[in-house]
Each structure stands twice: as structure tokens, then as C-alpha cells.
Amino acid sequence: xxxxxxxxxxxxxxxxxxxxxxxxxxxxxxxxxxxxxxxxxxxxxxxxxxxxxxxxxxxxxxxxxxxxxxxxxxxxxxxxxxxxxxxxxxxxxxxxxxxxxxxxxxxxxxxxxxxxxxxxxxxxxxxxxxxxxxxxxxxxxxxxxxxxxxxxxxxxxxxxxxx
Numbered sequence: 001x002x003x004x005x006x007x008x009x010x011x012x013x014x015x016x017x018x019x020x021x022x023x024x025x026x027x028x029x030x031x032x033x034x035x036x037x038x039x040x041x042x043x044x045x046x047x048x049x050x051x052x053x054x055x056x057x058x059x060x061x062x063x064x065x066x067x068x069x070x071x072x073x074x075x076x077x078x079x080x081x082x083x084x085x086x087x088x089x090x091x092x093x094x095x096x097x098x099x100x101x102x103x104x105x106x107x108x109x110x111x112x113x114x115x116x117x118x119x120x121x122x123x124x125x126x127x128x129x130x131x132x133x134x135x136x137x138x139x140x141x142x143x144x145x146x147x148x149x150x151x152x153x154x155x156x157x158x159x160x161x162x163x
Contacts, residue, residue: 084150086146089144089153089155091143093157094157096136097134097154099133099135102152104151105145106124106128107143107145108123108124109139112138113143117134118130
């Protein structure tokens with residue numbers, strides 16, 4: 001009698017377990033691919049989302065570096081800018097500069113100078129700008145460079161030329 005009762009309990013547990021397994025398989029196959037019920041996604045879905053994210057980042061970067069100059073709209077690439085002797089290039093926040101030829105002096109504000117990323121130092125008021133050094137302007141407070149001879153610069157970011 002005890003043996004038959006154990007067999008019934010074992011059989012009942014097996015049947016319930018089997019039914020739960022079948023229910024789980026059926027439920028798992030009904031989920032919409034990519035939905036919250038089925039978190040697995042296809043490669044094309046991931047690539048599409050990455051492209052959307054790249055577009056979003058590019059748009060945000062274009063808005064941040066936006067600004068105008070006498071030469072036109074600022075962009076995320078370097079532009080060649082020619083300064084005549086005595087002209088000043090006044091930059092916006094985050095603008096990057098490289099003096100390619102000629103001579104120029106730093107135009108600074110009360111809050112500091114120009115950040116020379118190549119040497120890792122700060123260029124102070126009326127100090128000479130070294131050629132082929134990457135300079136970054138930290139704030140939009142009137143900083144820039146003043147040409148002491150005709151000069152060619154590479155500029156990425158917003159700027160204006162003052163005579």
C-alpha cells in the first residue's frame with residue numbers, strides 16, 4: 001500500500017513537472033521578438049540602433065560646436081584661416097587652434113590663458129604662440145590670438161576675426 005502511494009506521488013510530480021515544462025515552452029514561443037518578454041534581438045536591430053545613436057551624437061556635436069565667423073559656419077573639422085598682420089582671431093569655448101605659419105601672440109582673459117595641449121602648459125598674455133602646437137580655448141571670454149605677421153591657422157570651432 002505504501003509503495004503504490006509513493007508511485008502515485010512520483011507520477012503526479014513527474015506529470016506536473018512535464019506540464020510546467022510544456023507551458024514554459026509554449027509561453028516562450030509566443031513572445032514578440034525584441035519585446036520586453038523576449039529580450040533577444042537580431043544583429044540588424046542592434047546595427048539600426050547604433051546608427052540612430054551615431055546620428056544623435058553627430059547632431060548634438062554640431063549644435064555644441066555651432067557658431068559663425070567671417071568665413072562661415074563652424075564645423076567639426078579644421079578650417080584654414082588666414083590672418084593679416086594686426087588681426088585677431090577671437091574664439092569660442094572649446095575651439096581648437098594650430099598656428100601653421102607666421103607669428104602670433106596670445107590674447108587672454110582675466111580667467112587665464114590658452115591651453116597648450118602639446119606642451120601641457122598655459123600660454124599667458126602676449127606670449128608667442130608656438131607653431132604646430134594644439135591649443136584649446138576653455139571658455140568663451142574673449143581669448144584668442146593676435147597676428148604679428150601674416151599667419152595661417154587651423155581652427156576647429158567658433159571664432160570671429162577682428163581687425
